[in-house]
Amino acid sequence: MTVIAWIVEGTWPACVDAARRAAPDDSEIVLLHVTDPEVPEAAHAAYAGLLGRAHPRERRPAGRWGSDPGTELEHLAADSAGELLAAAAERLGRPCRRSERVGRVEREVVAAAADAELLVLARDGDRARVGPHSLGPAGRFVVDHAPCPVLLVWPHAAPRTGALPPPPPDPAD
Amino acid sequence: MVVLACAVVRPWGLPEAVVAVPAAGVVIGTGAITLEHARAEAERLGPVIGFLAAVLVLAQLCDDEGVFRACGAWMARSAAGRPRRLLAQVFVTASAITAVLSLDATIVLLTPVVFATAARLGARPKPHVYACTHLSNSASLLLPVSNLTNLLAFAASGLSFTRFAALMALPWLAAIGAEYVVFRRFFATDLDAGAQAPPPGEPPAVPVFALVTVGCTLAGFVLTSALGVDPAWAAGAGAAVLAGRALIRRRTGPKALVRAAAVPFLGFVLALGIVVRAVVDNGLGAALGRLVPDGTGLPALLAVAALAAVLANLINNLPAVLVLLPLTAPTGPGAVLAVLLGVNIGPNLTYAGSLATLLWRRVVHAHDAQVKLGEFTRLGLLAVPAALVLSVLALWASLTAIGG
Numbered sequence: 001m002t003v004i005a006w007i008v009e010g011t012w013p014a015c016v017d018a019a020r021r022a023a024p025d026d027s028e029i030v031l032l033h034v035t036d037p038e039v040p041e042a043a044h045a046a047y048a049g050l051l052g053r054a055h056p057r058e059r060r061p062a063g064r065w066g067s068d069p070g071t072e073l074e075h076l077a078a079d080s081a082g083e084l085l086a087a088a089a090e091r092l093g094r095p096c097r098r099s100e101r102v103g104r105v106e107r108e109v110v111a112a113a114a115d116a117e118l119l120v121l122a123r124d125g126d127r128a129r130v131g132p133h134s135l136g137p138a139g140r141f142v143v144d145h146a147p148c149p150v151l152l153v154w155p156h157a158a159p160r161t162g163a164l165p166p167p168p169p170d171p172a173d
Numbered sequence: 174m175v176v177l178a179c180a181v182v183r184p185w186g187l188p189e190a191v192v193a194v195p196a197a198g199v200v201i202g203t204g205a206i207t208l209e210h211a212r213a214e215a216e217r218l219g220p221v222i223g224f225l226a227a228v229l230v231l232a233q234l235c236d237d238e239g240v241f242r243a244c245g246a247w248m249a250r251s252a253a254g255r256p257r258r259l260l261a262q263v264f265v266t267a268s269a270i271t272a273v274l275s276l277d278a279t280i281v282l283l284t285p286v287v288f289a290t291a292a293r294l295g296a297r298p299k300p301h302v303y304a305c306t307h308l309s310n311s312a313s314l315l316l317p318v319s320n321l322t323n324l325l326a327f328a329a330s331g332l333s334f335t336r337f338a339a340l341m342a343l344p345w346l347a348a349i350g351a352e353y354v355v356f357r358r359f360f361a362t363d364l365d366a367g368a369q370a371p372p373p374g375e376p377p378a379v380p381v382f383a384l385v386t387v388g389c390t391l392a393g394f395v396l397t398s399a400l401g402v403d404p405a406w407a408a409g410a411g412a413a414v415l416a417g418r419a420l421i422r423r424r425t426g427p428k429a430l431v432r433a434a435a436v437p438f439l440g441f442v443l444a445l446g447i448v449v450r451a452v453v454d455n456g457l458g459a460a461l462g463r464l465v466p467d468g469t470g471l472p473a474l475l476a477v478a479a480l481a482a483v484l485a486n487l488i489n490n491l492p493a494v495l496v497l498l499p500l501t502a503p504t505g506p507g508a509v510l511a512v513l514l515g516v517n518i519g520p521n522l523t524y525a526g527s528l529a530t531l532l533w534r535r536v537v538h539a540h541d542a543q544v545k546l547g548e549f550t551r552l553g554l555l556a557v558p559a560a561l562v563l564s565v566l567a568l569w570a571s572l573t574a575i576g577g
Contacts, residue, residue: 009297010256010366039288039302042549046280046306049520051491052193052441053277065229065281065435072285073302080292125362136362155367 001027001117006109006142007088008033011122011155016091018153019120029096030116031088033081034108040077044070106141113148120151128159193444206451218446220405221324225442226434227408228318231390232278233433234415237424238383244270245286246376249293254370256296256363260356263287263301268312268349272319273387279309296368300360303552307352311518311560315345316394318408321442322494322516329498330509334398336575340510343571344564348518351560359552386414442491449495465500469507471569477501477508478565481515482557486523490516507572514568518561522553 005012005019016031023029047053047068078100085098101108113119121143124136134154135143143150201211235241244266252259267287271279284305291298313320316338317327327337357364393407419425464480466473484493494516501508 008366009295010368036299038546038548039299041546042303042306043280043284043288045546045549046284046309049489050277050280051489052438052445053281053435065233065277065433065438067281069281069284073288076285076288076292077298080289080298083292084295124366127365 002030002115003027003118003120004030004032004113004116005088005092006032006034006119006121007084008122008124009084011124012084012088013091014153014155015120015122016088018151020092020094022118022120022151027117029092029094030099030112031085031092031096032099032101032109032112033085034101034103034105034112035077035081036105037102040070040073042070043073044068046070106138106145109138109142110145110147113142113146116148118149118151119146120153122153122155127155130159131165193441193448197444197447200448200451206447206454210450210454211447214446214450215443217328218325218443220403221328222439222442224318224324224403224405224408225321226439227405227412228275229277229435229438230412230430230433231387231408231415232274232282234412234419234425235274235380235383235387236278236282237419238380238415239377240380240383240387241270241282241286242377243379244283245290248287249290250376252290252294252296252368254294254368256294256300256366256368257357259291259294259296259368260300260304260360260364261353263304264308264349264353264356267305267308268345271309271312272315272345273391275318276309276313276320279305279312291368294368294370297363297366299548300356300363303360303549304352304356306549307356307521307552307556308349310520311348311352311556311564312345313517314341314348314513314564316341317404318394320513320517322490323513325446325494326498326509326513329502330506332506334394334404336398337510339575340506340568340571341513343567344510344514347563347567348514348560351563352556355552355556355559359555382418383415386411389414445491446495449492453496453499461496462500465497465508467504469505469572471566474507474511474569475562475565477511478515478561481512482519482522482561483515485516485519490520507568510568510572511565514561514564518557518564521560522557523550 001024003019003023005015007015019029047070053066081100085100089096089098099112101112109119109121119142121139123134124139126133135152139152143152197211200206201208206214248259248262248266252262267279267283270283284302287301287305288298291301313323317323317334323337327334330337332340390407390411393410394404397404397407416425416430420427420430466476481493481497484497487493494512497512497516498509501512
């Protein structure tokens with residue numbers, strides 16, 4: 001059995017803890033991180049918009065005029081994904097596989113879950129109140145399209161303030 | 174027109190100067206621009222280019238001295254695991270650095286630092302990196318040195334350095350405020366996700382000398398403009414002080430200093446100025462002249478800013494400002510500053526600064542996996558109109574209060 005824990009900045013510890021609790025001892029846990037290429041691309045684009053600054057020699061040391069900050073961001077993003085998964089693996093405290101993907105985040109997660117038996121993810125929306133807004137757009141997409149059972153956890157303790165909304169008025173009244 | 178197209182789309186990955194400098198020779202050689210006009214353009218652009226070189230050297234030396242690293246450390250320490258705090262600090266830092274050390278410094282030198290800071294805190298990097306890209310444009314309104322477009326307009330407007338800054342202070346704050354509100358709402362989910370406190374460690378030394386030099390340079394701008402001296406000298410003096418110190422301490426060499434001045438870029442600016450002058454002389458000026466409204470009332474300012482924003486998105490803000498300046502300068506400084514609001518805030522709409530660059534990147538990267546910047550474009554559609562309208566209102570208020 002394969003259990004995938006979707007590791008996202010900020011909310012990952014709850015996911016790791018839930019995966020540890022939910023996965024049987026003989027199962028394989030995969031820590032999955034997806035990097036959004038839009039962020040380095042925005043830096044590439046901002047640099048491309050600077051007219052006249054490109055340098056004849058493509059490779060210049062980072063942090064110099066004529067070096068594309070997007071390229072540096074790609075390296076930094078890869079490094080930080082690796083560090084995040086390392087921290088998650090340490091918190092998990094049992095053997096696991098690490099998987100780093102790059103692409104449209106919600107689609108990559110669904111694709112990665114194709115052969116899994118369980119996908120663990122944390123709510124990525126408004127964490128102050130229970131309700132539909134506690135799922136962000138990416139989380140919503142993954143929950144709706146996941147090909148396997150999904151374990152949806154709160155990143156911290158579930159908010160206590162969230163009483164159920166009043167029921168809709170009974171048409172008979 | 175072909176030259177302008179080549180400069181904007183950058184075929185064959187050559188630096189733009191390689192195309193633009195011979196092109197300037199061609200337009201002079203073929204008589205598309207008279208030698209007199211070319212010389213006048215060169216004389217007008219000369220001090221601007223000197224000013225630009227000084228600011229580029231100053232920013233590079235500040236980076237060498239560790240100013241940007243120190244900014245990153247400060248943001249990480251005082252954000253203390255709260256992404257909203259971090260966003261506010263990115264806004265303050267990026268706005269200040271763009272205003273004082275130009276938008277190039279924010280894009281090339283600050284953006285990687287901000288990404289690394291967000292990553293170190295385990296915060297989602299997107300809001301903070303996008304804030305840098307947006308503010309490199311919309312926070313570049315305050316001082317003539319903030320953006321090359323400002324330097325060009327500053328030379329054409331006849332305003333003094335302090336008057337320029339006084340008139341643009343309110344629009345600058347209005348644009349940043351509008352961006353901040355849009356960012357807080359747009360990225361509410363990402364900012365809610367939380368972050369960790371930074372791992373403890375020795376904070377890097379604060380580069381006091383570099384910061385004091387930059388502060389003195391700013392004071393120098395005020396002083397030189399009060400004395401009627403070209404403020405480029407103040408920027409040059411600031412760069413010279415930092416360069417002298419770096420040379421004495423053998424942290425940099427003469428070659429590195431020349432590289433920091435980005436000579437091909439300076440050549441490109443001069444050549445582009447001459448080419449655009451030729452294009453304007455040969456009919457574009459007359460054609461656009463009918464579109465540029467007269468007057469400095471609020472509707473006229475809004476129309477000028479909107480026209481400038483559209484033109485900046487179609488070609489690029491640099492040629493756009495060169496085309497619009499001769500048409501608006503006779504109307505007065507109010508119209509020139511409205512052009513600046515348009516060409517500086519507008520580029521956030523199409524992420525690569527202009528439609529032309531965007532299309533060309535599409536062609537070049539057709540075989541790569543396409544990265545769609547859908548979210549970035551949606552953000553621009555919200556932020557640009559809000560920032561533009563508010564800053565034009567602020568400019569109108571400043572013009573009414575201080576007088577053009």
